[in-house]
Amino acid sequence: MPMVLGKGAAVGAVAANLALAFAGGSEAVAQAPSPAIGLTLKSISVELPSSDRMFPAGPGSEAVNNNCLACHSAGMVLNQPALTKAAWSAEVHKMITVYKAPVSDEDAAAIVAYLTRLKGSSSPHP
């Protein structure tokens, strides 16, 4: 049943009648059954946490900290398993060629060496 809805009386809210009773059963999409009750979308303003976590100090850590943390926090990398130098090189170069991270050749080599030292694997795969 289409409903024409105006904006809610309050600024920053958009209202619609929504049925919270859920149509069960195997039918994938069902029109909402009555009774309907109101749901109002409310404007939102939030703050997302940032991370000040740095890479462990060591040869190349300055290159990693300087180049990598603009786009993503360190946790993602530190949560990675041991990977081969080839796998780390592929990751670093994906950041540069696909995701356009402006990393110098010199720093890219230092980053690959750092990550291989921190989380290297000698197994042939991947």
Next chain:
Amino acid sequence: MAFYDPFARSVTRRGLLGQFGTASAALISARSWAAATTSLPLPGGPTERALTKDFPEKGEMILQRTRPPLLETPFDIFDKGVFTPNDRFFVRWHWAVIPTDVNVDTFRLTVHGTVNAPLSLSLSDVMSLPRVQLAAVNQCSGNSRGFFQPRVAGGEWANGAMGNAKWMGVRLKDVLDRAGVKAGAQRVRFAGQDDPVVDGAPKFMKSIDIDHARDGEVMIAYAMNGAQLPLVNGFPLRLVVPGWYSTYWVKMLSSIEVLDGPDDNYWTKTAYTIPDTPGANMKPGEANVKMVPINRMVPRSFVTNLRDGTTVHAGADTPVRGIAFGGSTGVKTVEVSTDGAMSWRPAELGADEGKYGFRQWSTRLTPAAGDMTVMARCTNTDGLVQPATPNWNSSGFMRNVIETTHLRVI
């Protein structure tokens, strides 16, 4: 923070603003790191993850990455019911420039491209269309990636990059019909309000075939589990593609573009591709494998009330329960084996809340002395059954091997 920023010349101002934040943001992150930790049983590790309550509108989550956020649902949540609470629903963003202020009066969803009448819809406009709802599992393509062996790079999730919600919104078909799709349309591409930090990097976009987009099931959701979406889950609008992996469920949906040709953008054509083989399976190091975009989900099932390593008592009546989902269609059966997959017996299925959702299952066991394994196996209504051996591919996608829970019997 003594930290030289090498990107100052080349990144956008908003990226830098989002980068290191303010003193208060630094305090938030310090608190987050000091919080409790949990252990994920990932082979070879690292296994430790922080637990965080620092994200807006979210309860305690497993912190995989702070920025852009990757938050995993703690697995015990899945034992509490088939619907995953909004504040515990997993979170995954690709790019770090995420609007943190959304005004419901000024937000617009545009429909453009190969259409007769391009649209700019307010939220009131969207909500005035016929309302639909359905239960559906939203699962990351890489859910369970951390269990791949050999390990692969990526978000190192355990099994908690999934959730099930009652999605409420409008049919994508109705929105497309209002714009009037022109003859020759092939794909419909979706983009949200998130952006890359670095100029020139590919904006996150995904597309589906025009026929899929108009199937009456794909929807634009403005509510999940009866409430507006948390911002980090895509407020105010999120695409819902029932039965398909989460990568298609574009968050903060603000652009719908009808294409008259194939979609060559990176995120559809290159990223999120799988081997074109049964189970998306390949050998580590195998070359020249034909790749195709990831698409429909496959069946899975999990024990939720007994964790691996739990102690149970010999001769005691022991309830075992869990959840299953059929992937691209409903659950036909869930079977349980306690003899290493030699024999299976059916579990009892709980209420059917819709074929794309989680289905609870339960059974009772009487453990004999000695250690014990419990395996659960889901078969969907298309007859697709979970495999006995894990798949492997270089992206860590589509894991759905039969899970085994080891129990100690005393």
